[in-house]
Amino acid sequence: MSKTRRIRIIINGAVQGVGFRPFIYRLAEEMQLPGWVNNTAQGVIIEVEGLPHRLEWFLERIKAEQPPHALIQRMEHESLDPVGFTTFEIRSSDAQGGKTALLLPDLATCSACLAEIFDPQNRRYLYPFTNCTHCGPRFSIIEGLPYDRPNTSMKRFAMCPQCQAEYDDPLDRRFHAQPNACPACGPQVELWDQAGKICADHHDAVLQTVDALREGKIGAIKGLGGFHLMVDARNEDAVDRLRMLKRREEKPLALMFPDVESLRLECHLSDLEERILVSAESPIVLLERLDQINSVLAENIAPHNPYLGAMLPYTPLHHILMGLLKFPIVATSGNLSDEPICIDEHEALQRLHGLADIFLVHNRPIVRHVDDSIVRVMMDRQQIMRRARGYAPLPVDMGGELASVLAVGAHLKNTISLSRGTNIFISQHIGDLETEQAYKAFEEVISSFQKVFEAKPQAVVCDLHPDYLSTQFAKQSNASLIQVQHHYAHVLSCMAENQIDKPVLGVSWDGTGLGQDGTIWGGEFLLADRDGYQRVAHLRTFPLPSGDKAIKQPQRTALGLLYECMGEAVFNLTDAAFMQSFPPADLRLLGDMLRKDIQCPRTSSAGRLFDGAASIVADKHKVSYEGQAAMELEFALHGVVSRERYPFEILSTENAALVVDWSTTMQAILTDAADGVSIAQCSARFHNTLVEMIVDIAIRVDQKDVVLTGGCFQNRYLCENAVRRLSEEGFTPYWHSIVPPNDGGISLGQAVYACRRLQKNL
Ligand code: ZN
Ligand code: ZN
Ligand code: FE
Numbered sequence: 001m002s003k004t005r006r007i008r009i010i011i012n013g014a015v016q017g018v019g020f021r022p023f024i025y026r027l028a029e030e031m032q033l034p035g036w037v038n039n040t041a042q043g044v045i046i047e048v049e050g051l052p053h054r055l056e057w058f059l060e061r062i063k064a065e066q067p068p069h070a071l072i073q074r075m076e077h078e079s080l081d082p083v084g085f086t087t088f089e090i091r092s093s094d095a096q097g098g099k100t101a102l103l104l105p106d107l108a109t110c111s112a113c114l115a116e117i118f119d120p121q122n123r124r125y126l127y128p129f130t131n132c133t134h135c136g137p138r139f140s141i142i143e144g145l146p147y148d149r150p151n152t153s154m155k156r157f158a159m160c161p162q163c164q165a166e167y168d169d170p171l172d173r174r175f176h177a178q179p180n181a182c183p184a185c186g187p188q189v190e191l192w193d194q195a196g197k198i199c200a201d202h203h204d205a206v207l208q209t210v211d212a213l214r215e216g217k218i219g220a221i222k223g224l225g226g227f228h229l230m231v232d233a234r235n236e237d238a239v240d241r242l243r244m245l246k247r248r249e250e251k252p253l254a255l256m257f258p259d260v261e262s263l264r265l266e267c268h269l270s271d272l273e274e275r276i277l278v279s280a281e282s283p284i285v286l287l288e289r290l291d292q293i294n295s296v297l298a299e300n301i302a303p304h305n306p307y308l309g310a311m312l313p314y315t316p317l318h319h320i321l322m323g324l325l326k327f328p329i330v331a332t333s334g335n336l337s338d339e340p341i342c343i344d345e346h347e348a349l350q351r352l353h354g355l356a357d358i359f360l361v362h363n364r365p366i367v368r369h370v371d372d373s374i375v376r377v378m379m380d381r382q383q384i385m386r387r388a389r390g391y392a393p394l395p396v397d398m399g400g401e402l403a404s405v406l407a408v409g410a411h412l413k414n415t416i417s418l419s420r421g422t423n424i425f426i427s428q429h430i431g432d433l434e435t436e437q438a439y440k441a442f443e444e445v446i447s448s449f450q451k452v453f454e455a456k457p458q459a460v461v462c463d464l465h466p467d468y469l470s471t472q473f474a475k476q477s478n479a480s481l482i483q484v485q486h487h488y489a490h491v492l493s494c495m496a497e498n499q500i501d502k503p504v505l506g507v508s509w510d511g512t513g514l515g516q517d518g519t520i521w522g523g524e525f526l527l528a529d530r531d532g533y534q535r536v537a538h539l540r541t542f543p544l545p546s547g548d549k550a551i552k553q554p555q556r557t558a559l560g561l562l563y564e565c566m567g568e569a570v571f572n573l574t575d576a577a578f579m580q581s582f583p584p585a586d587l588r589l590l591g592d593m594l595r596k597d598i599q600c601p602r603t604s605s606a607g608r609l610f611d612g613a614a615s616i617v618a619d620k621h622k623v624s625y626e627g628q629a630a631m632e633l634e635f636a637l638h639g640v641v642s643r644e645r646y647p648f649e650i651l652s653t654e655n656a657a658l659v660v661d662w663s664t665t666m667q668a669i670l671t672d673a674a675d676g677v678s679i680a681q682c683s684a685r686f687h688n689t690l691v692e693m694i695v696d697i698a699i700r701v702d703q704k705d706v707v708l709t710g711g712c713f714q715n716r717y718l719c720e721n722a723v724r725r726l727s728e729e730g731f732t733p734y735w736h737s738i739v740p741p742n743d744g745g746i747s748l749g750q751a752v753y754a755c756r757r758l759q760k761n762l
Contacts, residue, residue: 019133225370227334281390486513522605
């Protein structure tokens with residue numbers, strides 16, 4: 001006869017704030033297994049007593065039936081002598097011990113809550129802060145672990161008896177829902193004018209906001225992880241005014257649609273894209289536009305862009321607003337260009353002064369800024385391009401115990417990472433560390449990450465570039481310093497998210513990053529593993545006249561490229577459109593700079609190669625944001641099917657890396673442009689050439705596993721065709737999905753390297 005046993009189960013992962021304890025409670029009650037469950041800083045701990053086969057079944061059912069947003073990373077159990085439990089209870093949280101429990105991201109409103117918000121009989125009818133254990137704010141309101149109400153910005157709201165009863169009832173959907181609230185006891189909205197005077201409150205505030213937006217006004221709306229600036233997306237003048245005031249000339253603006261049906265009128269929508277849009281993560285998804293003739297959208301939403309960044313309402317407030325508006329609105333982050341998003345209403349009044357006409361605010365404090373994430377579908381799976389709301393701060397699990405390090409990322413699209421236990425936690429998108437505001441946000445994210453995870457890093461890791469503010473921050477810290485080359489960090493980041501730990505050929509292509517040799521890299525082929533790398537090949541280098549200035553003036557890059565391969569003859573190309581785009585004085589000056597090699601840093605950047613090609617074929621001479629010319633070149637090949645390509649050569653140099661020589665490529669592009677070959681054809685040939693360069697190097701290096709990383713691989717055509725061609729040639733390609741290929745992924749790669757180094761030194 002089998003005897004009663006007691007088991008103790010420890011579950012790690014995203015298991016707090018998703019209704020995990022009520023789930024365990026119900027399961028144990030149903031299976032009549034007495035014991036208890038507790039949330040601790042290490043995760044969820046369960047003890048139950050019963051016959052061994054019943055306990056086995058209990059373990060199986062936990063795995064099989066776990067709540068929808070739970071993520072079990074590890075589940076361990078040990079068998080113990082029974083102590084004679086008689087009931088099953090939920091014990092109160094225990095804040096002791098090291099903090100390794102996962103912080104959950106913010107989750108979009110669930111269907112059950114949505115039904116309540118629009119049910120006139122429900123006590124939460126039109127209440128903008130409705131949530132439950134399956135949805136609502138998490139990361140944006142957490143001040144510390146474990147995830148309990150006193151450790152959130154909801155601590156200032158005492159629950160009314162009805163809310164408290166829900167919170168205490170293990171069978172209720174709101175059992176231990178930390179942000180639980182209702183109109184009687186929870187946060188409220190107010191409408192403020194530009195001076196901060198209250199114009200309306202409760203539902204009236206929402207109704208007046210709707211009126212103002214209908215009239216073409218600019219609204220600053222406090223949401224989940226920060227403020228949005230909103231205007232009617234059909235109103236060209238309103239959009240123009242927003243662009244001018246926000247100092248955002250051409251960069252596409254994100255839209256919020258009332259529902260999937262209204263979105264379908266403007267964009268193609270695949271099943272996967274729709275699933276991502278309505279998911280709990282609810283990111284902005286880049287979608288291909290339908291024929292614009294039937295579009296209701298203002299033309300200046302996303303100029304020259306066949307894609308739209310679109311999202312659906314993801315909080316009750318957004319659902320209520322959009323339900324009243326019934327048309328798409330611009331929902332761009334509440335900031336000036338390049339600054340971090342505003343999170344506090346008083347700060348918003350100052351920073352958005354003169355920009356927003358009205359402010360729809362509320363009194364639930366946002367603990368940290370969390371931007372909308374941006375996702376694109378590539379190779380039939382999602383690729384996160386900006387990782388914030390819905391995803392951050394979920395970690396990458398490295399599978400083994402790690403040293404404690406802080407990685408401070410790169411300069412643009414900055415994120416930071418922190419290792420803890422077996423996980424590397426990646427922060428939300430912080431942004432370009434160009435402004436004082438952004439640098440302040442960067443420091444705040446670092447201190448709040450260290451506080452929440454109670455981490456005391458043994459080492460701080462940064463880029464090689466001495467001018468990055470992140471590098472300077474790292475150098476000032478007391479911990480020991482480790483520096484990682486930029487493109488190697490890209491490769492390590494892609495290896496980590498794909499969970500590979502073996503030598504790879506890393507194709508690391510982006511706009512710019514400081515190389516080990518002091519020149520600017522960006523078209524790199526690195527033979528790499530977690531211990532180090534060797535630069536086995538790179539694109540031929542060329543001079544970049546006026547350095548960083550060329551980033552915003554691609555015709556300068558074109559001039560540098562052609563000067564490299566043609567010398568003085570480039571100045572005879574007086575018929576070429578890109579040459580005609582220079583004011584004569586500029587051209588003389590740039591010519592002098594090239595001849596005398598003044599302010600002409602050499603680079604092997606693939607991103608700049610794109611810019612130069614775009615300038616020559618697409619007459620793209622001025623851009624207002626980095627990567628714009630390359631993006632437009634990609635968009636130009638819309639729908640073209642072509643396997644044609646331009647010539648290129650691979651040069652071997654003595655005891656050094658292979659050099660991919662694009663000079664014949666550029667000359668051929670020049671000829672095509674002169675012959676009037678369509679931009680679409682030129683673009684397809686150019687892209688195909690780059691893909692074959694990758695394949696050619698892969699064959700010569702003969703490394704089976706190939707990692708595609710760096711900002712250039714946000715380009716869907718390049719990424720998809722490189723994957724396809726490498727597979728055809730027998731290689732195994734890896735690319736990004738949950739971590740951005742751009743510099744948002746750098747901090748993860750830095751952390752991986754530092755953890756390995758510290759481990760080896762021990
Ligand atoms: Zn809910
Ligand atoms: Zn209440
Ligand atoms: Fe980069």
